[in-house]
Amino acid sequence: MDLEISTVYASAVDAINNERADIKLWMPKRVLFTADAIKEPFGQKIYERIAKLNLPVEVLKHNRITGLRGETDRETYKLAKSTLAIVNAPEGAYKLRPIPPSADFQFHLAEGCPAHCQYCYLAGSLSGPPAIRVFANLPSILYNTTRYEQLNKITSFEASCYTDPLSLEHLTGSLSETIQFFGTRSFSHLRFVTKFDAIDPLLKLDHNDRTQCRISLNAEIVSRRLEGGTPGIDKRIKALRKLALPKEQGGGGYPIGVVLAPIMPVPDWKDAYGQLFQLLSQSLNFPCDLTFELITHRFTPGSKDVLLGWYPNTSLEMDEASRAIKKNKFGGTKFVYRKDMMSSLKDFFEKEIKLKFPQSKILYWT
Ligand code: SF4
Numbered sequence: 001m002d003l004e005i006s007t008v009y010a011s012a013v014d015a016i017n018n019e020r021a022d023i024k025l026w027m028p029k030r031v032l033f034t035a036d037a038i039k040e041p042f043g044q045k046i047y048e049r050i051a052k053l054n055l056p057v058e059v060l061k062h063n064r065i066t067g068l069r070g071e072t073d074r075e076t077y078k079l080a081k082s083t084l085a086i087v088n089a090p091e092g093a094y095k096l097r098p099i100p101p102s103a104d105f106q107f108h109l110a111e112g113c114p115a116h117c118q119y120c121y122l123a124g125s126l127s128g129p130p131a132i133r134v135f136a137n138l139p140s141i142l143y144n145t146t147r148y149e150q151l152n153k154i155t156s157f158e159a160s161c162y163t164d165p166l167s168l169e170h171l172t173g174s175l176s177e178t179i180q181f182f183g184t185r186s187f188s189h190l191r192f193v194t195k196f197d198a199i200d201p202l203l204k205l206d207h208n209d210r211t212q213c214r215i216s217l218n219a220e221i222v223s224r225r226l227e228g229g230t231p232g233i234d235k236r237i238k239a240l241r242k243l244a245l246p247k248e249q250g251g252g253g254y255p256i257g258v259v260l261a262p263i264m265p266v267p268d269w270k271d272a273y274g275q276l277f278q279l280l281s282q283s284l285n286f287p288c289d290l291t292f293e294l295i296t297h298r299f300t301p302g303s304k305d306v307l308l309g310w311y312p313n314t315s316l317e318m319d320e321a322s323r324a325i326k327k328n329k330f331g332g333t334k335f336v337y338r339k340d341m342m343s344s345l346k347d348f349f350e351k352e353i354k355l356k357f358p359q360s361k362i363l364y365w366t
Pocket residue numbers: 112113114115116117119120121122162163164195230
């Protein structure tokens with residue numbers, strides 16, 4: 001059986017997610033600066049921003065972040081997710097890794113994210129309590145990317161593998177700093193993706209067409225049930241429109257992208273995703289440089305364990321028996337949808353995009 005997932009969606013998580021109708025900018029309950037981070041000029045800039053917001057700040061005498069563990073997984077999750085730590089990225093951050101099919105290389109402005117998506121992909125990639133760590137040595141992290149540039153060929157850099165960079169922008173300014181840096185490069189492109197909508201600080205930046213801003217979207221039912229702490233789909237679509245509108249019309253004039261992820265065959269999925277495409281095409285009713293990335297839901301044994309620790313009452317379907325197994329090149333196991341379901345989904349999404357956004361490009365399906 002490889003058809004619609006008839007998961008019981010009415011659950012306690014609805015109560016949490018219904019609160020998001022009025023998502024405001026995230027404010028941590030605790031802000032920590034490590035001894036090294038506060039010495040960095042960019043760390044100082046973050047300190048000034050945070051001080052203006054009257055948030056409780058502790059400047060540590062050492063570089064260790066402690067006090068993130070509660071008595072249960074759930075308590076640890078809550079403590080960590082309400083803590084913002086400003087730290088220096090370790091030496092390893094200067095050795096960039098490829099990140100196909102998204103970009104040539106990944107680099108990081110921060111690790112962790114204040115939202116509460118019950119399928120969060122960070123569960124499989126970051127270890128330990130999910131605190132939010134922002135890097136004070138950002139200028140040297142940015143400069144380091146130039147070592148990976150190639151002459152006469154564009155090298156792309158992805159900045160959202162370990163965080164949602166826009167979710168923290170009001171506290172750090174890191175994304176603006178990064179966009180402006182890439183605006184000065186001739187052979188590098190920056191890509192980032194977000195589920196947040198506070199894009200105003202990005203609109204006036206000199207990006208020089210070197211940054212592609214992508215917004216992560218999903219069917220309303222998936223987003224409402226599983227993406228706690230994020231702005232609604234309608235708000236994200238408005239933000240995407242504004243990012244793409246020409247500067248003379250009050251927009252950011254950015255190349256844009258839509259990341260549809262994680263695609264899930266929820267009940268009536270064709271209608272649910274059809275409505276999303278409808279909203280999107282009404283909003284992007286002007287010529288724009290647009291790409292799509294299409295990512296179906298998957299999980300690993302490790303990410304499932306972590307997610308069930310964080311969200312024990314989740315309605316997210318993670319039933320190994322209804323999935324196909326995919327091995328990666330290191331022998332790791334992922335559970336993906338079965339072949340016939342994958343084909344129906346792929347066929348539907350490709351046809352809709354071709355019909356509604358004939359000028360756009362699909363970068364990949366996975
Ligand atoms: S917005 Fe992205 S990084 Fe943040 S919780 Fe959701 S899936 Fe995870």
